[in-house]
Amino acid sequence: MTIQDQESPPVTATIVADADRLDFFPTYFGKYFMAGENLLYVHADRLVQDYQGGYWNFYTFSNGGFFAALDTDKEQHVVVADNYCSERMSAEAAGVTLMLFVLGRLLAARIPENESDRFIDLYHKLREFALEHAEAQAILTTID
Template sequence: MNNSSNTECSPDEDGLALFEAIKKNLGIRSDLKLEVFANQIFRMAECLSPDYEGDYWKARMISDSVCYLVPTLRPTWSVRVNGNYFEGEMSSDAFGITVTLFVLNQIANTTEQEKDITIYYALRNYALDHQDAALIMAAID
């Protein structure tokens, strides 16, 4: 299990705390890019889990430059990845890491910018020490 300290940032009524955490930790400068990122997270959650019908999300910061998002309404999620035939159940935290990794991978592959690639691998390396590491790695494989 990962013993690295992380802090949570739960959204306030307007969700501003969540958005500010994402902007700060992922280096997103424009509000439009932030909206696009959030929508990618929500769409990816829908694609990966038949259980997903919307949720409240919180950000977990693992360093000054890396965070991931976690849905908060369920303790576990059924996950199906059509591209690699993964099917399993994982904790909300593992599901959040998985969803965020899928989105960060899409971004890194699209932009091919070193910063985006570095953020993806930093979260992936963090996930290797997670209690559900085997499930996360199988899902993103």
């Protein structure tokens, strides 16, 4: 068996326990945790039709990544006017999409290179999960 024949295990998501919720944003965004959390809610308000706040679940990945998603079974309508996109997706897929936007926005900010490397790594870990997601096409269309 060659290295090319070996497949990596799928990326799995685990919900963060209530006791660990306060550490979630500081763990992944470091000193930018307030900006990262705020960007999540701003992007949700801007991109998710009929968003009116709500309880968010936090998730960590087996590959070291993370994301957050509204705790709802209701389908989310994500509209990105800049790329003429209108997609309906689960709250989980919308959360993945929003966090990709958040990480992209942080990378566009003028933060020191040694700190932006962490966000680049987290973006790729999240994208790896997104590519394996059942709604990958909707996520990728939305972030295009």
